Amino acid sequence: MRTNISAALSAVVLVLLAVLVPLSALSAWVDLEIDNPGRYVAAMEPLASDPGVQDTMSTLITDEATKQIDPGLLQGVSLGFLHGAVQSFTTTDAFRSAWVAANRTAHEAVTAALNGESGEDVRMDLAPVMQQAKQNLVDSGVPFADEFPVRRTDITLLSADRADQLRQAFRPLRAGGVWPAVGTLVFAGATVLLAAARGGPGRRGSALAALAATAVVGLGFAIGALVLRGAIAVARNRVLAGVPGSDRDGAAAVYDALTSPLLTAVWIVLAAGLAVALCAVFARMWAGRRSARPETAAPGRGSGPLTPLTARGPVPGNSSGHDR
Known part of the structure; x- marks a missing residue:
């Protein structure tokens, strides 16, 4: 039962991050790049x-x-x-x-x-x-x-029609600014802390639960980065489809230049997410094996309890077992 609940919660976290990561990146991009005249011209x-x-x-x-x-x-x-x-x-x-x-x-x-x-x-x-x-x-x-x-x-x-479509999407993104990105990071951190608090008994159980949650969060960020990459490609095709053929090359160059910071963010988030997920998985495997390893006896000592016979050692003068 506990395993099923953990799997369901992990799936929910993955879906939320797959949505929150691209929305956060787009909102920050609109606020920092599109609405900023200096950065727009620099791009x-x-x-x-x-x-x-x-x-x-x-x-x-x-x-x-x-x-x-x-x-x-x-x-x-x-x-x-x-x-x-x-x-x-x-x-x-x-x-x-x-x-x-x-x-x-x-x-x-x-x-x-x-x-x-x-x-x-x-x-x-x-x-x-x-x-x-x-x-x-x-x-x-x-x-x-x-x-x-x-x-x-x-x-x-x-x-004009593409501008109308983008306007509907950009209004909530512009209102959010960089705060969706902050909220996404807070959500990721809270997920790990909550998993640690509700983990198994003892510090080891909490650590294993936190590592599992960290792996899920890292994978969620990676999936969100891929979703963002797909959204950029789809939007590019839709935008250029409404541009006259004679202006399409110029419009494509402008679109690619404007979305270049987004693509950079995609690869950074994807690499970081996968790295965090893999490190957390390997760390959890190592910790699990270490906790399951049996304790070995000290060198030079038997593994069983001492008995009077074994504690006393051989009887002096009776090495052959017969009285002379």
Whole structure:
């Protein structure tokens, strides 16, 4: 009966941790990463050196430049040459500065969408990048570069319907902040302490119960990390499914950069949870074997009780057993 109750409680703890761990990580991520402008921009800044982002920006800027100018003005300018000039611009510090400025504005659009202040697509305005690109082309002597118009040019990061879906999920996460993570750790610690208090008789019984609970808690954290990894993958597919094909590579790069801290947390929690669980299992096995080991007698002494005969030893002068 006691074994069945312990198994049921262990299953409950595993299920709760499998839910609490990903919710705690997501809540802390929203509070520390998404809602923080500085961290959001810091997460986006490395994308300026991403080859995929650079190629997407080069194609977009080239297309917009040629779309808004009289084709006759570009007769002497090869599109390949123009694209190459823009591609070269994406490797400069000027592009990185413009990219940071564009993402600082994009963060306002993201938070507005998640706060319910916008019912439209979440877009990044590339006008700062276009302006820097034009200036770079003019300085490089590209013909008619000064004729290139600079106007609002967007890439879609999140479709309106996906933004509505995420908004419903993000509201409770934003309200929780880092407290769900604190509560999860308190729950894990309380589980181990309660198991120790209700363990078998004596210190050894309490220690064995605490080790068993520690193994369950570690396994629960590992399962929760795997659940979070699956949720990130599913959300990525759903988010990108609503983005136009021309903007999908850029949106994917942004999504991966934003969720990078979550993925790091996944592997850390998974490794730590498995390590704790395995150490607790081995420690419990070692303690169980030690408690079951019989006590051995001291060297040089018999294992049975002393009798008068064995205590007295052989009778002097009667080694053969016959009187002479």
